Amino acid sequence: xxxxxxxxxxxxxxxxxxxxxxxxxxxxxxxxxxxxxxxxxxxxxxxxxxxxxxxxxxxxxxxxxxxxxxxxxxxxxxxxxxxxxxxxxxxxxxxxxxxxxxxxxxxxxxxxxxxxxxxxxxxxxxxxxxxxxxxxxxxxxxxxxxxxxxxxxxxxxxxxxxxxxxxxxxxxxxxxxxxxxxxxxxxxxxxxxxxxxxxxxxxxxxxxxxxxxxxxxxxxxxxxxxxxxxxxxxxxxxxxxxxxxxxxxxxxxxxxxxxxxxxxxxxxxxxxxxxxxxxxxxxxxxxxxxxxxxxxxxxxxxxxxxxxxxxxxxxxxxxxxxxxxxxxxxxxxxxxxxxxxxxxxxxxxxxxxxxxxxxxxxxxxxxxxxxxxxxxxxxxxxxxxxxxxxxxxxxxxxxxxxxxxxxxxxxxxxxxxxxxxxxxxxxxxxxxxxxxxxxxxxxxxxxxxxxxxxxxxxxxxxxxxxxxxxxxxxxxxxxxxxxxxxxxxxxxxxxxxxxxxxxxxxxx
Amino acid sequence: xxxxxxxxxxxxxxxxxxxxxxxxxxxxxxxxxxxxxxxxxxxxxxxxxxxxxxxxxxxxxxxxxxxxxxxxxxxxxxxxxxxxxxxxxxxxxxxxxxxxxxxxxxxxxxxxxxxxxxxxxxxxxxxxxxxxxxxxxxxxxxxxxxxxxxxxxxxxxxxxxxxxxxxxxxxxxxxxxxxxxxxxxxxxxxxxxxxxxxxxxxxxxxxxxxxxxxxxxxxxxxxxxxxxxxxxxxxxxxxxxxxxxxxxxxxxxxxxxxxxxxxxxxxxxxxxxxxxxxxxxxxxxxxxxxxxxxxxxxxxxxxxxxxxxxxxxxxxxxxxxxxxxxxxxxxxxxxxxxxxxxxxxxxxxxxxxxxxxxxxxxxxxxxxxxxxxxxxxxxxxxxxxxxxxxxxxxxxxxxxxxxxxxxxxxxxxxxxxxxxxxxxxxxxxxxxxxxxxxxxxxxxxxxxxxxxxxxxxxxxxxxxxxxxxxxxxxxxxxx
Numbered sequence: 001x002x003x004x005x006x007x008x009x010x011x012x013x014x015x016x017x018x019x020x021x022x023x024x025x026x027x028x029x030x031x032x033x034x035x036x037x038x039x040x041x042x043x044x045x046x047x048x049x050x051x052x053x054x055x056x057x058x059x060x061x062x063x064x065x066x067x068x069x070x071x072x073x074x075x076x077x078x079x080x081x082x083x084x085x086x087x088x089x090x091x092x093x094x095x096x097x098x099x100x101x102x103x104x105x106x107x108x109x110x111x112x113x114x115x116x117x118x119x120x121x122x123x124x125x126x127x128x129x130x131x132x133x134x135x136x137x138x139x140x141x142x143x144x145x146x147x148x149x150x151x152x153x154x155x156x157x158x159x160x161x162x163x164x165x166x167x168x169x170x171x172x173x174x175x176x177x178x179x180x181x182x183x184x185x186x187x188x189x190x191x192x193x194x195x196x197x198x199x200x201x202x203x204x205x206x207x208x209x210x211x212x213x214x215x216x217x218x219x220x221x222x223x224x225x226x227x228x229x230x231x232x233x234x235x236x237x238x239x240x241x242x243x244x245x246x247x248x249x250x251x252x253x254x255x256x257x258x259x260x261x262x263x264x265x266x267x268x269x270x271x272x273x274x275x276x277x278x279x280x281x282x283x284x285x286x287x288x289x290x291x292x293x294x295x296x297x298x299x300x301x302x303x304x305x306x307x308x309x310x311x312x313x314x315x316x317x318x319x320x321x322x323x324x325x326x327x328x329x330x331x332x333x334x335x336x337x338x339x340x341x342x343x344x345x346x347x348x349x350x351x352x353x354x355x356x357x358x359x360x361x362x363x364x365x366x367x368x369x370x371x372x373x374x375x376x377x378x379x380x381x382x383x384x385x386x387x388x389x390x391x392x393x394x395x396x397x398x399x400x401x402x403x404x405x406x407x408x409x410x411x412x413x414x415x416x417x418x419x420x421x422x423x424x425x426x427x428x429x430x431x432x433x434x435x436x437x438x439x440x441x442x443x444x445x446x447x448x449x450x451x452x453x454x455x456x457x458x459x460x461x462x463x464x465x466x467x468x469x470x471x472x473x474x475x476x477x478x479x480x481x482x483x484x485x486x487x488x489x490x491x492x493x494x495x496x497x498x499x500x501x502x503x504x505x506x507x508x
Numbered sequence: 509x510x511x512x513x514x515x516x517x518x519x520x521x522x523x524x525x526x527x528x529x530x531x532x533x534x535x536x537x538x539x540x541x542x543x544x545x546x547x548x549x550x551x552x553x554x555x556x557x558x559x560x561x562x563x564x565x566x567x568x569x570x571x572x573x574x575x576x577x578x579x580x581x582x583x584x585x586x587x588x589x590x591x592x593x594x595x596x597x598x599x600x601x602x603x604x605x606x607x608x609x610x611x612x613x614x615x616x617x618x619x620x621x622x623x624x625x626x627x628x629x630x631x632x633x634x635x636x637x638x639x640x641x642x643x644x645x646x647x648x649x650x651x652x653x654x655x656x657x658x659x660x661x662x663x664x665x666x667x668x669x670x671x672x673x674x675x676x677x678x679x680x681x682x683x684x685x686x687x688x689x690x691x692x693x694x695x696x697x698x699x700x701x702x703x704x705x706x707x708x709x710x711x712x713x714x715x716x717x718x719x720x721x722x723x724x725x726x727x728x729x730x731x732x733x734x735x736x737x738x739x740x741x742x743x744x745x746x747x748x749x750x751x752x753x754x755x756x757x758x759x760x761x762x763x764x765x766x767x768x769x770x771x772x773x774x775x776x777x778x779x780x781x782x783x784x785x786x787x788x789x790x791x792x793x794x795x796x797x798x799x800x801x802x803x804x805x806x807x808x809x810x811x812x813x814x815x816x817x818x819x820x821x822x823x824x825x826x827x828x829x830x831x832x833x834x835x836x837x838x839x840x841x842x843x844x845x846x847x848x849x850x851x852x853x854x855x856x857x858x859x860x861x862x863x864x865x866x867x868x869x870x871x872x873x874x875x876x877x878x879x880x881x882x883x884x885x886x887x888x889x890x891x892x893x894x895x896x897x898x899x900x901x902x903x904x905x906x907x908x909x910x911x912x913x914x915x916x917x918x919x920x921x922x923x924x925x926x927x928x929x930x931x932x933x934x935x936x937x938x939x940x941x942x943x944x945x946x947x948x949x950x951x952x953x954x955x956x957x958x959x960x961x962x963x964x965x966x967x968x969x970x971x972x973x974x975x976x977x978x979x980x981x982x983x984x985x986x987x
Contacts, residue, residue: 017763024767028775035782046793111791112629113864113894116602120778128774132766239762240525243659251651255643259543271557
């Protein structure tokens with residue numbers, strides 16, 4: 001059998017179709033990796049710029065109510081291999097007490113128009129080109145030999161039918177694996193020499209996981225090709241069958257999978273959530289108004305400027321001691337109310353949007369088993385950490401980060417201090433404003449002078465910083481194991497079918 | 509040529525592949541029509557939801573005052589879903605379809621990047637990993653028809669050579685160009701019949717489901733779409749025959765054709781993203797847009813401070829003694845600020861569409877994408893519609909401002925300082941007087957004229973392929 005395998009390997013590698021495919025894979029990989037590495041660099045630069053802007057914004061914060069740090073997810077380097085949904089979903093969440101955001105904004109994709117263009121990543125080569133290659137190497141495994149008249153000769157010798165078929169499987173798989181190794185080798189080399197990529201052992205393990213998944217995927221296509229070669233009378237018919245199956249599993253079934261989760265209508269959930277949020281906000285405004293009436297009943301509000309851009313951000317300039325005490329009373333009562341209503345909104349968000357979203361993601365993942373293409377694509381995304389699950393994981397981490405910020409504010413007793421709402425000292429001399437031109441000019445001049453006074457900025461060196469936690473390789477492996485076993489089972493089943501069929505195959 | 513044509517037709521009709529192809533296409537088109545009808549229904553429901561929210565909000569604000577109706581609500585400009593969605597998807601889910609117009613930039617909570625009238629996608633959440641895939645007829649023709657054509661015709665010449673029948677065909681007195689023409693026409697005719705049946709089937713299903721209203725004005729567009737699709741089919745037939753003439757073995761022809769297919773359908777259209785920033789320029793980030801707004805804001809403040817006797821006093825009661833003099837002076841600067849920030853925001857929005865146009869131009873290197881582009885243009889989708897939408901939004905904004913100014917003039921108690929907060933009419937108004945957004949739709953002939961150069965280019969490509977095919981076969985060695 002080993003002689004047969006060696007002979008098959010040599011003849012397979014020398015075939016024109018294999019050489020064409022090798023050149024195509026090499027050229028495409030180089031092109032795609034070049035494109036994606038420069039795209040990744042752009043995203044990395046945008047990420048660092050955003051981190052810097054965030055730090056600067058925190059440094060310039062004057063009052064605690066305006067403290068809105070950002071939780072920013074770094075770009076995933078393995079998105080070069082599989083972009084997944086990385087550019088479709090957001091990566092930045094603004095943290096603030098009144099709001100638990102349920103959607104992230106996207107700093108990388110600031111042009112929604114161009115998102116219609118397909119993602120070009122290395123997984124296209126694995127999923128589209130290599131599957132085609134696997135079929136083209138195996139569609140005439142048996143029928144081709146029969147048409148040439150060499151099948152009878154091969155089986156007359158000491159080689160059994162099963163050994164013959166096994167050698168065909170192995171050679172086809174080896175040829176396609178060779179193409180996969182070349183492709184992955186090129187990508188890893190680029191990673192190793194690129195200055196913006198830190199090629200760690202963890203990344204290497206990810207590549208090995210992807211290679212294993214791709215190998216199983218190709219094994220399925222080799223199995224399909226070989227099986228069709230056994231059941232079709234001619235190579236031409238076998239080829240047609242292979243391509244029909246290819247189109248079915250790569251285009252038709254995934255298109256259907258897109259719609260199988262449609263009964264979970266997230267847009268409807270969003271609409272319901274909007275109504276719920278409006279009701280919760282109305283209730284909050286009512287209670288807030290009552291607190292305002294209580295706190296400011298005997299206080300003149302005309303003596304200071306109250307900026308309220310939204311979401312309970314308060315910034316007061318020109319307050320006097322009387323208004324300062326009233327404000328302190330007010331915000332001391334208001335702050336727990338803000339947190340309570342934020343939680344109410346978050347519970348509604350969980351119920352009408354996030355839980356259905358998670359269910360839909362799980363559903364699409366489970367339906368992906370209907371096609372080896374969709375299953376493999378999702379597995380590669382899971383290893384590369386660019387799937388919807390990783391996005392939802394990021395949102396969960398931002399909620400934890402918000403809790404850290406709230407703990408920090410609680411430790412600082414921020415809501416009870418004047419620094420919640422004003423950078424002015426409690427004995428601010430600028431409290432009498434008569435709205436005359438001279439007074440306005442004096443006030444403007446004063447605030448221009450103190451604009452960069454360091455004492456007016458909060459000291460936030462000990463503010464917790466968001467650090468995104470990537471899943472470890474062991475966790476990823478545990479997650480993909482059940483799905484990978486499906487790929488193993490499918491390829492084993494196809495091999496079994498082939499062995500079963502060849503027992504009674506008419507070699508004449 | 510007639511005998512060759514009839515012979516080829518007979519052989520194709522007896523080919524099982526053709527019937528499998530027709531069956532698959534029929535199923536896909538029927539499902540596509542059903543999915544498109546459902547998508548259209550969803551798009552209309554979504555639009556109605558947003559419009560209704562706007563109407564309710566506008567009514568509430570107009571009950572308070574004209575000023576509230578002008579300032580305290582974002583005015584909605586939203587695209588209308590295209591009734592030819594089943595033919596050409598046009599990126600209805602992907603392209604921005606909604607604009608929220610605030611008549612005072614400073615009202616947008618100081619966020620210049622989120623502010624005035626940037627077209628954006630209305631809030632939608634999909635869980636789709638396989639986003640390249642669609643159900644409209646244009647996609648099925650672009651991807652599946654072309655694939656099927658490759659499968660049906662890859663061995664048109666090479667198989668005859670392998671079987672030895674090509675020598676027999678060429679040994680008689682029939683000129684070579686007639687042979688090749690016969691083969692091309694036969695394949696084209698058979699697949700074209702499938703196309704016609706497909707379009708009719710799709711129309712039948714759409715009409716039967718009844719969710720998409722089909723007016724007579726869209727009929728010319730369907731006819732244009734048919735002709736362009738026929739051209740696309742011819743292109744792939746010619747390409748397959750050309751490759752079949754270029755290589756002796758059928759398997760080699762197929763491998764090359766499949767690689768060409770993947771390159772034209774998938775690879776080339778995705779490559780433009782590499783160059784877009786260099787070619788058109790980067791889109792400013794949110795931080796950069798905020799910065800522009802802040803710089804303009806600071807310039808304005810500096811200007812105020814440099815002029816004596818200017819300043820906003822926060823309400824007409826405080827400023828009536830001098831006839832709101834400082835506020836009138838302030839308004840000049842505020843209005844200039846508004847216009848400058850709006851010009852900047854318009855330029856950012858336009859640049860985004862310019863990037864899209866660049867990608868379309870680049871991707872049009874692939875005839876498959878060129879076909880898509882022409883189909884979108886003829887059905888009022890694609891790049892030009894995005895430009896038209898942006899222009900319509902600008903026009904609508906001006907219309908809103910003029911209307912509010914006019915309505916404000918009718919109130920004698922108003923200080924008439926549009927659009928300064930608290931200095932417009934505080935009396936309620938009828939919300940019916942506020943204009944609503946109307947998207948302008950060009951006629952079918954206008955769309956055809958707009959796409960003339962694209963169609964000409966497509967036509968040139970088909971002619972070029974035909975000549976290459978012809979020359980290649982004239983030189984073909986049948987032995």
